[in-house]
Amino acid sequence: MNFNPKNYKWFARPPKFTKRMLFMMGGVLMMGFGLSILRDINLGTDSCSCFTQGISSFLPFGFGTCLVLFHIVTLCFVLKLDIGMIGFGTLGNMLFLGYISDFFKWLWSVTLPAGFFEGTLVRYVLLLPALAVFMVGAAAYMSSGLGASPFDALPFIISDHVKRLPFKAVRILWDLFFMITGTILGGDFGIVTLLCAFCLGPVIAWVQKKLEVLI
Numbered sequence: 002m003n004f005n006p007k008n009y010k011w012f013a014r015p016p017k018f019t020k021r022m023l024f025m026m027g028g029v030l031m032m033g034f035g036l037s038i039l040r041d042i043n044l045g046t047d048s049c050s051c052f053t054q055g056i057s058s059f060l061p062f063g064f065g066t067c068l069v070l071f072h073i074v075t076l077c078f079v080l081k082l083d084i085g086m087i088g089f090g091t092l093g094n095m096l097f098l099g100y101i102s103d104f105f106k107w108l109w110s111v112t113l114p115a116g117f118f119e120g121t122l123v124r125y126v127l128l129l130p131a132l133a134v135f136m137v138g139a140a141a142y143m144s145s146g147l148g149a150s151p152f153d154a155l156p157f158i159i160s161d162h163v164k165r166l167p168f169k170a171v172r173i174l175w176d177l178f179f180m181i182t183g184t185i186l187g188g189d190f191g192i193v194t195l196l197c198a199f200c201l202g203p204v205i206a207w208v209q210k211k212l213e214v215l216i
Contacts, residue, residue, distance in 0.1 A: 021145040021146060021147055022089065022145070022147065024141050024142070024144060024145040024212070025089060025090045025093050025141070025142050025145035025147050026093060027138075027141055028137075028138045028139065028140070028141030028142030028143070028144075028145065029093045029094055029097055029098055029101065029138065029142050030101060030138070031134050031135070031137060031138025031141065032094075032098055032101075032102075032134075032135050032138035032139055032142065033097070033098050033099075033100075033101025033102040033104070033105060033138075034101070034102075034105050034134060034138070035131045035132065035133075035134035035135030035136075035138060036050060036098070036102040036135055037101075037102045037103075037104075037105035037106040037108075037109065038105075038109075038118075038127055038131035038134075039131050039132065039135065039193055040054075040064075040102065040106060040189065041106060041109060041118040042118050042123070042124040042127055042128060042131070043118070043124070043189060043191065044124060044125075044128055044191040044192050044193050045189055045190050045191025045192055045193035045194035045195070045196075045197075046188070046189050046193055046194060046197070047135070047176075047193070047194070047197040047201060048175075048176040048177070048178075048179040048180040048183065048194065048197060048198055049068075049071075049150075049152045049179060050064075050068070050102075050183075050188075050189075051179065051180055051183035051184060051188035051189060051190060051194055052071070052179040052180075052182055052183035052186070052188055053067050053068045053071055053099070053183070053188070054183060054186075054187070054188035054189050055182065055183040055184070055185070055186025055187050055188035056071065056183075056186060058186065058187045059186070063103060064099055064102065064103055065099030065100035065102065065103040066099070067099070068095075068098065068099030069095060069096060069099060071152075072094075072095035072150060072151050072152065073095075075151035075152055075155060076091075076095065076151040078151070078155060078158075079151045079154050079155060079158070082158050083154075083157075083158055086148060086149060086154040086157065086158070087148055087154075088147040088148020088149075089147040089148060090142055090143070090145055090146075090147035090148040090149060090150075091147075091148040091149060091150055091151065091154070092148075093142065093147075094142060094149070094150035094153075095150050095151060098150075128192070128193065132193060132196065132197075136201060136204050136205060136208065137208055139201070139205050140204075140205045140208035140209045140212055141212055143205060143209060144209045144212045155175070156168065156171050156172045156175045159171050159175070160172075169202055169203070172202045173198065173199060173202065176197065176198040176199075176201065176202075177198050180194050180195075180197075180198050
């Protein structure tokens with residue numbers, strides 16, 4: 002069964018809570034690691050990160066802080082519409098993902114040669130591994146069943162109110178909206194952005210089925 006945050010109560014502690022917490026924290030760490038490389042190879046990011054990059058160009062804050070601020074705004078809608086979607090995974094993603102990505106991005110800048118990510122061969126060689134790490138991390142954090150980030154939770158809420166559209170369609174439209182808006186604002190747009198907009202949901206759902214047997 003695919004993860005649906007509506008199946009869990011606010012900050013619930015379901016069976017195998019410790020293992021779920023490890024899944025969630027490991028998933029967020031993997032997402033931040035993969036995202037740091039995606040940001041450096043400049044071939045696009047997921048729609049949420051693309052939008053965050055766009056708004057960060059207008060604010061005197063770094064990527065991590067802008068991502069937290071964006072999540073705080075979307076969290077207000079989730080709290081109003083369905084507080085049951087909030088959990089430990091919500092906090093783990095919204096408070097730490099951006100800063101983990103910033104940390105690894107800084108680490109690459111001080112350990113790797115200058116211009117390392119600028120080579121065409123390096124960029125395309127790292128593309129699929131970085132994207133795979135990001136997607137598997139997203140699947141792990143969602144499979145934990147400890148809540149979703151506000152950005153991930155809102156499509157579920159919209160889907161509940163728009164009965165004529167399946168959740169997958171709502172999620173794709175949601176991602177496309179923030180992808181387009183983020184690109185207009187100056188976010189990093191590329192092949193990764195398109196792949197995430199159309200494939201992230203289905204890929205995560207498939208990986209979840211493989212991971213859920215461990216929980």
